[in-house]
Amino acid sequence: MTMTVTTATEFTSLIFEETEDRVTVRLNRPEVRNAIDDTMVAELHEVCARLENDPKILIITGCEAGGKGIFVSGADIGQLRERRRDDALRGINNTVFNRIAELPSPVIAAVDGFALGGGLELALAADFRVATERAKFGQPETGLGIIAAAGGLWRLRKLVGEALAKEILLAGRILDGAEARDASLVNEIHAPEELLDGAQAFADRIAKQDPLAVRISKAVMAMPESAHPAVDNIAQAVLFESDAKFDRMQAFLDRKKNR
Template sequence: MQLDAEDFTALTVTEGEDRLHAQLNRPEVRNAIDSTMITELHAVCEHLEACPKILILSGTESGGKGIFASGADIGQLRQRRRDDALRGINSAAFDRLAKLPMPVIAALDGFALGGGAELAWAADFRVATDQVKIGQPETGLGIIPAAGALWRLKDLTGEAMAKEILFAGRILNADEALAHGLVSSLHAADELLGAAHELADRIGRQDPLAVQVSKRVFAMPREAHPHVDNLAQAILFESEAKFDRMQAFLDKKAKRAEQPTNNGTKES
């Protein structure tokens, strides 16, 4: 079943057999994250919760340059009050995205600031161009990054760098983001989406159930291990894919053993 995204205005969605590509598409405001985009992200999550697929998130061009997301829409953000903060408008959407059954890949170009950075932190993988600028300028605006950065960043990059980004408003360039583990690879702008799809291809070659179970177990607290690992493995040990994939491996190994080597003997 495909997502009906014809009425979307903030996201452009392309769906394939094993993945969905959601492009942030508000170039006139540098992809600022507004309530419409949040609503559409919830719709994407609802679809992928029911029909698990890999999600690729990317930005668009603004003024001839690539951009992921410049942050939350400041016009809307300035009008929000205490009750809006308690509703966790952005944090609820980003947390839901982080908990999707299959991995999420963020393809970052240009600015990924504020809420845009927090959207990226919620992804499982971040690939970027050498033009990326990423960070959390919220304290300069008299607020905090309340959509995940305050607790995700410490795990992603360590306490010292997290505090520089969060308390001192440090904006990292591409090389710094790579060095501190905030992105996994850098690419030319015209190769960025290709790199994201190549990563999705590698994930797609794995058993989908094993990937989903791995993602869930990975997110468990330390005290849940190793018990949760044993329970998860017990489920997978009974799956048809486990038997089929292991048999295919054994058949391939046996076939290789029957093939003669360069000296005319069979492989041992």
């Protein structure tokens, strides 16, 4: 697959690549192990704005420094130390991670190296996670006198269960890639040199589905239990009238008839 670099906007903390059906964002602050700062947050908001207007699959990955992979080592502690009550109430990271989680099309996090603190919370905001065995997942916030307030306290529990989530959040446990896969935090494990190809192959599988059916499925799955089954029926009614439904079902019937 040929990747076309988009240069309409000059990002300083991200490398942005776009094709017809997907966007790949590489976090690119290797000098600080991809610590999340205000600039990165602003640029991730800009990526979200593009994908809300023109929905595509999003792959978020890190970079490499000194032969080691880096996803996100956490928030920029220098900036975080100076934040006060009003900054917390603004939900700086929470807002952008929620925006990523609510993008119309699926999001894949490709994780190598550290995914700690805000890095794990960013990965948790994705729909899928692929990783290397050397990846490190953790929430060290309580050791810094704060909480994992950008999704870690609830998204992590939903994925790995309360007992393991408490061990990570309250006792500082860090999972490697294999442990994260066994805990259902990670979908697939790849060698470091094959990680991005693995994420692209995962995106290929999503891209083979009907994009509208995928988008509606993601949106309906995110709705509260009380909305079902009525919302399912309404969503299905929309899809039952789509051209893709008729074309894809006819193609299925044709293949079955020609076997």
